[in-house]
Amino acid sequence: MAILQWTDELQVDISRFDEQHKRLIALVNEVHDAMLTGKGRAVVGDVLDELIEYTDKHFTLEESTLTKHEFPECVSHRAEHQKLLATARELQEKHKAGSLAVTVEVLEFLKQWITEHIKKCDKKYSAYLRERGES
Ligand SMILES: [Fe+2]
Numbered sequence: 001m002a003i004l005q006w007t008d009e010l011q012v013d014i015s016r017f018d019e020q021h022k023r024l025i026a027l028v029n030e031v032h033d034a035m036l037t038g039k040g041r042a043v044v045g046d047v048l049d050e051l052i053e054y055t056d057k058h059f060t061l062e063e064s065t066l067t068k069h070e071f072p073e074c075v076s077h078r079a080e081h082q083k084l085l086a087t088a089r090e091l092q093e094k095h096k097a098g099s100l101a102v103t104v105e106v107l108e109f110l111k112q113w114i115t116e117h118i119k120k121c122d123k124k125y126s127a128y129l130r131e132r133g134e135s
């Protein structure tokens with residue numbers, strides 16, 4: 001069962017970023033499934049690796065678009081991305097070493113991270129980028 005569902009609330013109206021956000025949500029659900037079905041630590045770790053790699057790629061693409069259009073909040077947006085990635089990597093290290101409690105912590109963090117960041121940070125660029133021809 002999915003722990004994270006796509007809703008209209010998450011839509012940023014820039015099609016490639018909406019597609020990437022959907023993929024991120026799918027990956028979080030994959031991590032969840034891997035944990036639920038009792039896949040080993042290595043499998044969960046692999047899905048986490050994929051999620052982190054995809055997130056890194058998505059952040060880089062978002063940042064280059066924001067820089068190109070001189071989005072005023074770009075610096076703080078990038079800082080937010082860096083903070084999120086650093087925390088995700090830290091959690092992943094703990095997961096590799098770790099306990100079941102960390103597994104729950106990892107999932108809760110990922111879920112919060114995706115929804116809060118998209119709603120609070122990414123949505124701020126929607127109108128700005130659309131006014132500059134992105135769609
Ligand atoms: Fe994003």
Ligand SMILES: [Fe+2]
Nearest residue numbers: 062117121122
């Ligand atoms: Fe972002």
